[in-house]
Amino acid sequence: MARPQSRGPQGRDRDDRDNEFVDKLVHINRVAKVVKGGRRFGFAALVVVGDQKGRVGFGHGKAREVPEAIRKATESAKRGLLRVPLREGRTLHHDVEGHHGAGRVVLRAAPPGTGIIAGGPMRAVFETLGIHDVVAKSVGTSNPYNMIRATFDALSQEDSPRSVAARRGKKVSEIVSRRRDDAGDAAGAADV
Structure with missing residues (x-):
C-alpha cells in the first residue's frame, strides 16, 4: 500500500x-x-x-x-x-469616488441593515472584501474591467480615522468628534 x-x-x-x-x-x-x-x-x-x-x-x-x-x-x-480599513467590520469609513478610464464609481458608507446596493462587478468586490452595508453607483462605462479598476481606485483612497490621526499628530477622538460636530452643524443649518 x-x-x-x-x-x-x-x-x-x-x-x-x-x-x-x-x-x-x-x-x-x-x-x-x-x-x-x-x-x-x-x-x-x-x-x-x-x-x-x-x-x-x-x-x-x-x-x-x-x-x-x-x-x-x-x-x-x-x-x-x-488592504481596506472597514468601520465596525461592515462598511466604509467615509464616502469616496474612484475612476479609471471612462469608468467612474461613487461609494458611500451606509447604516446597518442596508446591505450591498451595487451592480455586478462592484458587488463581487464588496462581497469578497467583507463589506455588509454600502451604497455604490457606477457612472460611465459598464465595462467590467474598468468598473473593477475604478472600484479599486476608490478603495485605495479609503482611510481610517486612526491613520488620519497618526498622520496629523492628533488623537482619534479629536478627528471622530469633529466629524460628528460637522454633521450636527449641517443638520442644524438645514432646520433653520
Missing part, C-alpha cells in the same frame, strides 16, 4: 492561505483568432479574490481553456491584494 507523502510546512501553509480566500468570477470573454484552418478560441477571465476581512484583489488570466484562465486569474489576484 502506498504511503501518503508528507508535505513540508510550506505546502501546508499555502493550503491554509488558499482556504482563507473567497474568489468570485466576474467576467469571461471568449476571443477568436482566425488561422488557416478556421478559428482558434481562447478565453479571458476576470476574477476577484478576498478574505472577507478587509483584503481584496483582482486578476486577469488568459488561456485556451476556461478552467486554466480562471486559475491564472486567481493566482494573479492573490499576488496583488489591497
